Amino acid sequence: xxxxxxxxxxxxxxxxxxxxxxxxxxxxxxxxxxxxxxxxxxxxxxxxxxxxxxxxxxxxxxxxxxxxxxxxxxxxxxxxxxxxxxxxxxxxxxxxxxxxxxxxxxxxxxxxxxxxxxxxxxxxxxxxxxxxxxxxxxxxxxxxxxxxxxxxxxxxxxxxxxxxxxxxxxxxxxxxxxxxxxxxxxxxxxxxxxxxxxxxxxxxxxxxxxxxxxxxxxxxxxxxxxxxxxxxxxxxxxxxxxxxxxxxxxxxxxxxxxxxxxxxxxxxxxxxxxxxxxxxxxxxxxxxxxxxxxxxxxxxxxxxxxxxxxxxxxxxxxxxxxxxxxxxxxxxxxxxxxxxxxxxxxxxxxxxxxxxxxxxxxxxxxxxxxxxxxxxxxxxxxxxxxxxxxxxxxxxxxxxxxxxxxxxxxxxxxxxxxxxxxxxxxxxxxxxxxxxxxxxxxxxxxxxxxxxxxxxxxxxxx
Numbered sequence: 064x065x066x067x068x069x070x071x072x073x074x075x076x077x078x079x080x081x082x083x084x085x086x087x088x089x090x091x092x093x094x095x096x097x098x099x100x101x102x103x104x105x106x107x108x109x110x111x112x113x114x115x116x117x118x119x120x121x122x123x124x125x126x127x128x129x130x131x132x133x134x135x136x137x138x139x140x141x142x143x144x145x146x147x148x149x150x151x152x153x154x155x156x157x158x159x160x161x162x163x164x165x166x167x168x169x170x171x172x173x174x175x176x177x178x179x180x181x182x183x184x185x186x187x188x189x190x191x192x193x194x195x196x197x198x199x200x201x202x203x204x205x206x207x208x209x210x211x212x213x214x215x216x217x218x219x220x221x222x223x224x225x226x227x228x229x230x231x232x233x234x235x236x237x238x239x240x241x242x243x244x245x246x247x248x249x250x251x252x253x254x255x256x257x258x259x260x261x262x263x264x265x266x267x268x269x270x271x272x273x274x275x276x277x278x279x280x281x282x283x284x285x286x287x288x289x290x291x292x293x294x295x296x297x298x299x300x301x302x303x304x305x306x307x308x309x310x311x312x313x314x315x316x317x318x319x320x321x322x323x324x325x326x327x328x329x330x331x332x333x334x335x336x337x338x339x340x341x342x343x344x345x346x347x348x349x350x351x352x353x354x355x356x357x358x359x360x361x362x363x364x365x366x367x368x369x370x371x372x373x374x375x376x377x378x379x380x381x382x383x384x385x386x387x388x389x390x391x392x393x394x395x396x397x398x399x400x401x402x403x404x405x406x407x408x409x410x411x412x413x414x415x416x417x418x419x420x421x422x423x424x425x426x427x428x429x430x431x432x433x434x435x436x437x438x439x440x441x442x443x444x445x446x447x448x449x450x451x452x453x454x455x456x457x458x459x460x461x462x463x464x465x466x467x468x469x470x471x472x473x474x475x476x477x478x479x480x481x482x483x484x485x486x487x488x489x490x491x492x493x494x495x496x497x498x499x500x501x502x503x504x505x506x507x508x509x510x511x512x513x514x515x516x517x518x519x520x521x522x523x524x525x
Contacts, residue, residue, distance in 0.1 A: 094277025096222075096356040097175050098427065099317055100338065101331030106270045107261035108253045108321035111314060116477070117274040118309035121281055123474045124438045126464040127445035128282055129302040133295055133460035134448060141282070141440050142377050148447035149440070151381075155513065156506050157440040158378045163502065164433020165367040166404060168279065170411030171426035172360040172367070173197060178332070178423070179357045183350075190412050200365040201405050204372065207394050211369050218362035225355040226312050229336050232343075233319035244342035248323045256325045269488035271481045272495075273424075276431040277313070280366055282441065299462045331424075364408070368401050375400030383513050421491055428485070428495030432502065435478045442471045442478075 102110050131144045141161070146154035176196045177189035203214050235241075236248040246252065253259055260267065320335050324342060329335045334356045340348040376397035379389030390399030411426070446468050452459040464470065485496040 096359045097334050100329040100335035102270050103326050103329040106266045107326045109260045109267045111318045113267055113270045113274045114314050114317050120474045120477045121278045123470045124441055125302050127441045129462050130445055130464050132298050133462045144444040145440050148444045155383050155510050158374055160433045160436035162371050164430045165371045166407040167426045167430035169364050169367045169408040171423050172363045174423045175360045179353055182353055193412050197408050204368040204401050205398055221355050221358050233323050237322050244324055246325050252322050252325050256327055272431050272485050272492055275434055276427045279434040371404040372397040372401035424491035425494055428492045439478050442475050446471045
């Protein structure tokens, strides 16, 4: 294994097979496996439009990321790019917002795992379930990046197999007009029970925030670039595959869910895929799908610890995070940042204790603010990279964002619309929206502290 040439202290332990699956795993998360049920129940079949629109924005974000990665492969990812193209304050803000994203995503995933396990063991303490799940992925992340990559490979493989199995079964049910759950699978379910927009078009718009969360973690492949062998060959292939994954796994799955059963059959308390297999009268299949959904949530926690560990270390090296976050062990693992995030995951169990019925939605709504910030940062950095190239200050990579700069500005406008709509949606999104001033105040205060510490040469955690 080769040590990172950039002096970051990492090893290039991730191969093409693992990076491809990390990209797939990032594109298939618990936002689809669990969240799609509640969104279908709220928006009806028209939810597929939300997934298509957000998926298009996600594709442009990934292509922007790809161009940046080929310009400068680094585990600091968009934090490094923000510093290069937008300024040190942007690197600080985007880094901490990305951490907020994963901190609350981890809380949501642990909540989801507790919910899924509750299907089999309703009386087992759910906080114990969450802690066991966290301990498992924490050990994996602290041991080695190779072990992380291997575990994530198999996590992603299970998710892909589960989605593919559902797609095959659902297509067969629709093609043969199978009766299940008191209804008949087919195109008719898209317009029955109130029509394609049973609750109106505004509800579809209001679902955008949760759909954005469903696409979160697709940027993980960019962070993995710093520990990837031959990133200039591997990363473009991984990124190019995102668009068909979005089309098939997300848009295709939601469309088939709406055709197999009426949208009224789904709800927020159960994975929609489990709902379908339970309606088929195959409890063993529902159990298998429930196990895979647990795996998906574990995968997300695993990825969250991995990515935040690298991002916090990149910031700690610059004095923008506690010095402990910069600690790296003999196994070339940034254990300081990983442990900081794990500590927040543990604190998140308290949220579930007080508001168990709303913890998942509140956590995902707050996490989506971090997703929007990360995506917006990548888009702005690509725009600045292109401007610098036009001035002859640098050479753009051959792997470029299509339609730039118009696609970049259009995607930024879309992200702005998502945030603007949040206070007009449900109570959980309103809670997240009104956290924005607190987050801004915290980042501004943190940036001032960093500035004052730098002027006196004092480490951030003293």
